[in-house]
Structure formats: C-alpha cells, structure tokens
Amino acid sequence: MKPLNCDLCGQQVLVEKFSAVHTSIQWTNKTDNCPTIRAAGLGLGDPGRSCAALQNRIERAVLDSEILESTIELPSHADLPRLH
Ligand SMILES: [Zn+2]
Numbered sequence: 001m002k003p004l005n006c007d008l009c010g011q012q013v014l015v016e017k018f019s020a021v022h023t024s025i026q027w028t029n030k031t032d033n034c035p036t037i038r039a040a041g042l043g044l045g046d047p048g049r050s051c052a053a054l055q056n057r058i059e060r061a062v063l064d065s066e067i068l069e070s071t072i073e074l075p076s077h078a079d080l081p082r083l084h
Pocket of ligand 1: 006007008009010011034035036051053054
C-alpha cells in the first residue's frame with residue numbers, strides 16, 4: 001500500500017488500487033483527525049464520510065502514476081472458505 005498525505009489536513013492514509021473503480025483506503029489515524037470529516041459529523045461507515053482534498057490527492061497520485069494498479073489477486077468465490 002502506498003502512503004499518501006491529505007493536502008488539507010496532512011493525515012496519512014494507505015492506498016491500494018485494485019482497478020479503475022476499486023481503490024482501497026486505509027487510515028493510519030482516526031478519521032476524526034481530519035477536520036473535513038469531523039465537521040461533516042457523519043457516523044462510521046457512512047459513504048459520505050470522506051475528505052475532498054484527500055480524494056483529489058489520491059486522484060492526482062493515480063494520474064501521476066504514483067499509484068499503480070495492484071497486482072495482488074483478490075480471492076475468487078471458489079477460493080473463499082465456505083460456511084456451513
Ligand atoms: Zn483531510
């Protein structure tokens with residue numbers, strides 16, 4: 001995963017890009033440390049809980065090829081453990 005810092009609040013996240021539409025973002029600190037997210041006041045898991053400056057930073061990193069599509073293979077359905 002690639003560490004990136006938000007332009008606005010400087011919070012660090014780890015980014016892994018699996019495909020054009022699937023980007024995984026992992027915060028290294030509490031998301032509440034970002035003033036944008038804290039100000040929005042949304043609960044954990046809310047899809048609106050994101051920081052526009054951070055999204056821009058990630059998009060720029062992708063355009064600049066700072067982040068390349070991951071070669072990690074996600075498990076397919078057949079490989080997933082079955083629950084009986
Ligand atoms: Zn931010």
